[in-house]
Amino acid sequence: MTVTIKDLAREAGVSVATVSRVLNGRASVSAATRERVLALAAGLRYVPHGAARSLVTTKTSTIGVLLPDIYGEFFSELIRGIDLAARRHGYHLLVSGSHSDRAEAAAVLQATRGRVDGLIVMSPEIDGDTLRATLPSSLPIVLLNSPNRDQEYDSIRIDNYGGAFAMIRHFVEVGYRRIAHVGGPASNHDSRERLRGYREALGALGAEIDPALEIEADFSEAGGYQAGRRLLAIQPPPRAVFAANDAMAIGVLCALGEAGVRVPEDMALGGFDDIPTARYVAPPLTSVHVSIDTLGARALERLLIAIDLKNRHERMREVLPTTLVVRASCGAPARGTGAHRNPTEAPSVSCVDTDSQGRRRP
Amino acid sequence: MTVTIKDLAREAGVSVATVSRVLNGRASVSAATRERVLALAAGLRYVPHGAARSLVTTKTSTIGVLLPDIYGEFFSELIRGIDLAARRHGYHLLVSGSHSDRAEAAAVLQATRGRVDGLIVMSPEIDGDTLRATLPSSLPIVLLNSPNRDQEYDSIRIDNYGGAFAMIRHFVEVGYRRIAHVGGPASNHDSRERLRGYREALGALGAEIDPALEIEADFSEAGGYQAGRRLLAIQPPPRAVFAANDAMAIGVLCALGEAGVRVPEDMALGGFDDIPTARYVAPPLTSVHVSIDTLGARALERLLIAIDLKNRHERMREVLPTTLVVRASCGAPARGTGAHRNPTEAPSVSCVDTDSQGRRRP
DNA sequence: AACTTGGATGTAAACGTTTACCATGAAGAT
DNA sequence: ATCTTCATGGTAAACGTTTACATCCAAGTT
Numbered sequence: 001m002t003v004t005i006k007d008l009a010r011e012a013g014v015s016v017a018t019v020s021r022v023l024n025g026r027a028s029v030s031a032a033t034r035e036r037v038l039a040l041a042a043g044l045r046y047v048p049h050g051a052a053r054s055l056v057t058t059k060t061s062t063i064g065v066l067l068p069d070i071y072g073e074f075f076s077e078l079i080r081g082i083d084l085a086a087r088r089h090g091y092h093l094l095v096s097g098s099h100s101d102r103a104e105a106a107a108v109l110q111a112t113r114g115r116v117d118g119l120i121v122m123s124p125e126i127d128g129d130t131l132r133a134t135l136p137s138s139l140p141i142v143l144l145n146s147p148n149r150d151q152e153y154d155s156i157r158i159d160n161y162g163g164a165f166a167m168i169r170h171f172v173e174v175g176y177r178r179i180a181h182v183g184g185p186a187s188n189h190d191s192r193e194r195l196r197g198y199r200e201a202l203g204a205l206g207a208e209i210d211p212a213l214e215i216e217a218d219f220s221e222a223g224g225y226q227a228g229r230r231l232l233a234i235q236p237p238p239r240a241v242f243a244a245n246d247a248m249a250i251g252v253l254c255a256l257g258e259a260g261v262r263v264p265e266d267m268a269l270g271g272f273d274d275i276p277t278a279r280y281v282a283p284p285l286t287s288v289h290v291s292i293d294t295l296g297a298r299a300l301e302r303l304l305i306a307i308d309l310k311n312r313h314e315r316m317r318e319v320l321p322t323t324l325v326v327r328a329s330c331g332a333p334a335r336g337t338g339a340h341r342n343p344t345e346a347p348s349v350s351c352v353d354t355d356s357q358g359r360r361r362p
Numbered sequence: 363m364t365v366t367i368k369d370l371a372r373e374a375g376v377s378v379a380t381v382s383r384v385l386n387g388r389a390s391v392s393a394a395t396r397e398r399v400l401a402l403a404a405g406l407r408y409v410p411h412g413a414a415r416s417l418v419t420t421k422t423s424t425i426g427v428l429l430p431d432i433y434g435e436f437f438s439e440l441i442r443g444i445d446l447a448a449r450r451h452g453y454h455l456l457v458s459g460s461h462s463d464r465a466e467a468a469a470v471l472q473a474t475r476g477r478v479d480g481l482i483v484m485s486p487e488i489d490g491d492t493l494r495a496t497l498p499s500s501l502p503i504v505l506l507n508s509p510n511r512d513q514e515y516d517s518i519r520i521d522n523y524g525g526a527f528a529m530i531r532h533f534v535e536v537g538y539r540r541i542a543h544v545g546g547p548a549s550n551h552d553s554r555e556r557l558r559g560y561r562e563a564l565g566a567l568g569a570e571i572d573p574a575l576e577i578e579a580d581f582s583e584a585g586g587y588q589a590g591r592r593l594l595a596i597q598p599p600p601r602a603v604f605a606a607n608d609a610m611a612i613g614v615l616c617a618l619g620e621a622g623v624r625v626p627e628d629m630a631l632g633g634f635d636d637i638p639t640a641r642y643v644a645p646p647l648t649s650v651h652v653s654i655d656t657l658g659a660r661a662l663e664r665l666l667i668a669i670d671l672k673n674r675h676e677r678m679r680e681v682l683p684t685t686l687v688v689r690a691s692c693g694a695p696a697r698g699t700g701a702h703r704n705p706t707e708a709p710s711v712s713c714v715d716t717d718s719q720g721r722r723r724p
Numbered sequence: 725a726a727c728t729t730g731g732a733t734g735t736a737a738a739c740g741t742t743t744a745c746c747a748t749g750a751a752g753a754t
Numbered sequence: 755a756t757c758t759t760c761a762t763g764g765t766a767a768a769c770g771t772t773t774a775c776a777t778c779c780a781a782g783t784t
Contacts, residue, residue, distance in 0.1 A: 002498050002500055003498070004769095004770055004771085005770065005771065006770080014733075014734085015733065015734045015735075016734095016770090016771080016772090017733070017734060017735080017736095017772080017773075018732085018733060018734075020771070020772060020773080021732095021733090021772095021773095024772080026773095027731090028730090028731055028732055028733085029731095029732070029733085030731085030732060030733090033732080033733085045495070045496070045497070045498055047472050047496075047497070047498065048770080048771075049417070049769085049770050049771070050413075050473070050474070050477040051412075051413040051414075051416040051417045051422065051477060051769090051770080051771090052413075052417050052739090052769070052770035052771040052772090053770080053771055053772075054413040054739095054771090055411070055413045055414050055417055055738095055739045055740065055741085055769090055770080055771070055772095056738070056739045056770085056771050056772045056773085057739090057771085057772070058739080060413065061473075062456070062477070069442075073435060073438065075438055076435065076437055076438030076441075079438075079441070079457070079459075080431075080459065083457070083458065083459050087458070092456055092458060092470075092473065092474075092477075093456065093457050093458065094424070094454055094455065094456050095441070095445070095455050095457050096445065096449070096454060096455065097441075097442065097445050108454075110409050111412070111423075111454065112412070112454075115412040115413060115422075115424070115454075115477070133407070134407070134409075135407070135409070136364050136365070136407055136409065138364055221642075250642050254642075276639075277638075277639045277642060280583075280612050280616075280639060280642075280643050281642050281643065281644070282643070282644035366739095366740055366741085367740065367741065368740080376763075376764085377763065377764045377765075378740090378741080378742090378764095379742080379743075379763070379764060379765080379766095380762085380763055380764075382741070382742060382743080383742095383743095383762095383763085386742080388742095388743095389761090390760090390761055390762055390763080391761095391762075391763080392761080392762065392763090395762085395763085410740080410741075411739085411740050411741070413739090413740080413741090414739070414740035414741040414742090414769090415740080415741055415742075416741090416769095417739090417740080417741070417742095417768095417769045417770065417771085418740085418741050418742045418743085418768070418769045419741085419742065419769090420769075
């Protein structure tokens, strides 16, 4: 029913080898034959069978992407970044998100064998040992934002520590001394690093240290809202709040707004991630910008190198720098009014590139 | 190097057929043999080769998803909906987004042959004729939000017309008579349907009709902002604005805010899509809610039916209903204050289910 | 005229599975 | 004791490609 290379060969009166050569642009086929085969292929709507091809070439031109949960702007940006880079290199993407447990994630990993040339893995469930246990060591893998310090795998992560440090540094420079933190789940590596940046910055910059100012939430708007309510009860109240992601910052904003607490006049606020929404809330949110699509693109390019070198390359651990984006919510000198900014202008913000210690980069 | 079923068979001292039977849970293998093979498979970290398997079974357990551009909350929701449904049914997802031209999209379509069991296509570039020309007719396909009225393909789309109609009906009920529209590109099918809903509702409900009130933009925040500026110049000014998506509505909000025009007191505003951000802008945005993940899940399930029935099923055209979500931006009676709403509560909004004529559903 | 070269094409093996079919032998039925 | 039956497991073909190798033949070289 579906037309194969044999049908094509028969119709064209040549061997399958010749058809294959034409289709793959191999040399030494006469122009006449080429024409005939090509015309016939179009006419019969022939499309080569990918699986058969990969079986013999041991190339799939596909890379697998394993994500914790395909949700929200972070992941759409990430996939977009990976996808664009993949297309540029002629690769396809096999994506899979939200695995409830380790067993399911492992099953998905297994299922990708023979359908992908490599894997980009971002999953709190999966560590190096799990990977080693379930996959052949010949499969190239890049770990994304993983706590993993494994020498066997490449990894790329965001400079959580430096980003958090930069935010606190900014708060301190603006003049705040009593700064609270709304963190993500302690089990999450990103949360822990951002918390560490917060704590060490407080210490290093001489701000006030008070464990009562640390609240743990869950990275969601709802969690941020609850945390915001608890913030309001703290005495004396903090003058600024650093939320470990923008979703929680928005929740905090919500809680403060309800209570009549003005941002930034009564309490300053900063987030992390710089999701697109950040600039459209009122007041626009100061945040730590992370170039998520770059993260994805870099991961893909690293993976391609690994594939090219048959996984015999030197492993790398890469850290992507962050940029502090200052908007109205942190009460920095003479910035914005709380109105939405004009989205057609260049960002009306000050950006500060920082190194991994939160220090200003030239 | 990588271990195959043959290695496994040799080590276990059985034939490849037996190993295959064990691995696929086929009957008639003694418990002892099964144990031995399973233990060995785990020990050697054997994983079956997907491509080889699909070659002989003609099943890939993968479905392809072709999207116009993986960008923004709409697409992350859509992919999420598809992914969840796919996993539930044991399928994987091969996604591809943002094709600059028809040729590239066609190339991607071709490349999926033999790697997918079916296709979900959402792309303005690709119509029925292109599909017919590039793909074997035996491949099951579901079209998403496509203008296509092709009898050959299943399709699912959102009730753009009904959603727009419902929004205007609501505006009229609140008391507005002079209502402007900020539309998407005229080349886009969704825009055209929303515009049609707007126009026909104005006529049907006796509101003011004035071509000067129709502005075309491009579905982006920036485009909405520009449109907002033009709105301000219209004399007499409209009392309400219906933007064809939330991104543009946010842009309009921005322009109005800059000009000191209060929403909803001076001008009411409504959007379309009900993206998560909609409830966090100030004032919270009234919008037409679309269950995007449902759209994705439905598409996948329809595709699975088609696959099951080897594409010999009856084709269907499905229209997904919308829900009007009333928040503060439209100035409906005694709603919100412009503050962020508490995200832990059930939505503090009135929802109105409507049929395809924008009439209230029981 | 014999020999070499190389372009065009065909032959067949290989890739890693699944599965229809067949062979074996033990247990139960007569 | 012979015949069935059935569980177990082996043999080999098939899936649709690519590609190493072989073959053929025309054209050029000596």
